[in-house]
Amino acid sequence: MTNSPLTPGLAAARLPADAIAAGFSDHEPPLDPHEAAVAADRCYFCYDAPCVDACPTGIDIPLFIRQIATDTPEAAAATILSSNILGGMCARVCPTETLCEGACVRETAEGKPVEIGRLQRYATDVAMTAPQPFARAAATGKHVAVVGAGPAGLACAHRLAMHGHDVTVYEARPKPGGLNEFGIAAYKATDAFAQREVDWLLPIGGITMECGKALGRDVTLTQLQDDFDAVFLGVGLGGVNDPGLGAANGVLRDAVDFIAELRQTEDLTSLPVGRDVVVIGGGMTAVDAAVQSRLLGAENVTIVYRRGQEAMSASDHEQDHATGAGVRIRTNATPVAIHTGDQGAEIEFAYTEDGPGGLQKLDETFRLRADQVLSAIGQRLHAMPDGLVVEGGKIAVTGPGRSTVAGIWAGGDCTAEGEDLTVSAVAQGRDAAEDMHTYLMGGKNG
């Protein structure tokens, strides 16, 4: 028996194994040395370059590109990694069209920016064939707890270790990496890149990784405050928003959860997907869930977003990526109910109108067939220990990640700083580490 995109309900192996493998292969393959030289040559080496300002980690982009152009990709990588230790992952996952490349003067001039992301990957790929290049300073005797081994926690831990502090990382999941390992679209980080990157950066030394240890379950914040000289919280957003559609007979699933399972599935031909998939939401998670459903062989995949297309947080580039993969995008509709029956499930949407009085639900509705409804309407913070101030659903911080409690810093998605992006998490983890270092070495904390 073989399945196809037309097989009703949920089914695995809707496409031949080679088609699935091709779909999930590196979606932007690496540049070869000649391509890199040509791409690097397009950089104008701008004065006080706008791309640098547009990079949350402030990588010296013109310098690293010039280092590639002069055939020293190792030096280019050192430039990148000294600002952003996860420069390899960021090269793969950053929405460069809204960050560095969006600010490139050649985007203004010709609508064709310098390919900064791909050049960054070129350099970091070279660097990652060798040990991580940073030396650890003499031990300070200080000990820091980092909670969460996502981009924020890893960047923080690496920077603290570099300054000679000892770091213990508590990670609730069995593996480190955070959303790099469990969330990013599979075709952006192929060949177990997230784990390879962690394995490459940890040998700086001084970092103890405690996986399967959750704050609030296995250890309390008070304990950490007592046992360590400082604490960093990089716990991300563990909870998800509820679309308010009830239990919905197993049709409804959270998109982040679906993607996490996908990312951890060795053999993707064993992963079931619906014939008709509906994704609710308008961001990067919605796009990734929709595109990957298509790549698994779903026949019809529709993203439904409650406001107008211009309000979607997924960039034009990402929307194009989705439609290019055969995903349909519908806007101005919000889900009201899921109906199940003999003919298969359907999801019902009410049309909406965005006016001065906010989003209005109209009376008229429509239905879409849906073997699978993936909800991607945002994530939120898990309950936080008492004492920490939470504002707007995120941990309140000031400056470089200082929480309202002395000795506790936070960064990444769990704070309201910056956009919820890998690169922002890295920047915040790094900056918090620098601030903690000043504090630990006798400087002042806020």
Add this chain to the structure above:
Amino acid sequence: MADLRSNFVGIKSPNPFWLASAPPTDKEYNVRRAYEAGWGGVVWKTLGAEGPPVVNVNGPRYGVIHGADRRVLGLNNIELITDRPLEVNLREIKQVKRDYPDRALVISLMVPCDEDSWKAILSAIEDTGADGVELNFGCPHGMSERGMGSAVGQVPEYIEMVTRWVKQYSRMPCIVKLTPNIADIRKPAEAAKRGGADAVSLINTINSITSVDLDLFAPEPTIDGKGAHGGYCGPAVKPIALNMVAEIARSAETRGLPISGIGGVTTWRDAAEFMALGAGNVQVCTAAMTYGFKVVQEMISGLGQYLDDKDITLNDLIGRAVPNVTDWQYLNLNYVTKAQIDQDLCIKCGRCYAACEDTSHQAIAMLPGRVFEVKDDECVACNLCVDVCPVEDCITMRELPLGDTDPRTGQKVVEFGNWTTHPNNPMAKAAE
């Protein structure tokens, strides 16, 4: 399209584009294909004296300077003159010339610096039907160690002497090819003229080491761990060649001596520039070696279009820029310009700012929002900003009209005045 037919010292060709004496003209197979592709003429790869031919290295012969996307900007070679037997070359020359009577075919020669050798080679080529000879006094490597090539070209007395022999023993037009490896290019040109040369051609290659292998610690190209200097050519040498051509064209002693312009000609525009500075035709090597014979088709169409657009003939073009080549002391010091930045074209890269602020005159302001503006009261009009700006015509130089005040100096723009009459010049002649 404009008539591109050329008559250079009596040698006729359908266009002024000749292939220079080099690998592209080394043998019949190449030359036939070059003619088929449209080249107006060729100067055959330099022939040596009768007897066992020279040998070349069997390792790499070239060094290269690359620009963006591995574009060849400069080429360096350690190749010698032809390494094929004289009789073979002569037989092929005769056959090709017979089949392409309308194309120019000039034979390049290099033999030892004695009268008998020159007499012998000239009689050997007598009945090939070739249109002329070019004396290779230019190759700067290998042959020069044996007293030929640039070893002759660096001694004006030898140039004059050999040219005289050639004119004495041959009826053919004689072009003397000059080496640029000399302090004043006018001296060898004058010597050639005194010896009776019909024309000079220049430049041959420039002594050079293009690069050093940083693992082997040896110049490139590296032959078994060692390297020798070679001769540099290609787009990079054009500015040097243009200056030398202009020097000969405007010198009182050599004015009117026909010039065949060589050195970095890559497009029709390069050719037009050489001709405007006095070259009667041009010769090409590196562009053909880089892109193949077909490049001549762009040169032909481009030069034709240019002449049509300007509504001038090929002869009108030749030497048209020579009267405007002058000495620094005669430049108008009262001509005042200011840089101006077109804000609509500006892409905000800030290169002009970095250049002017760090290395020039701090005459560009960087305003909020990355707006770059020229400060007229600081701008000395060096035009570095124009040169480093990646957008064509974004920064231009605006001329201040007579009577306006230059905000930098506070002085009014006045009539022509050059250094010879300038008050700061201790040697100034009083204006009459």
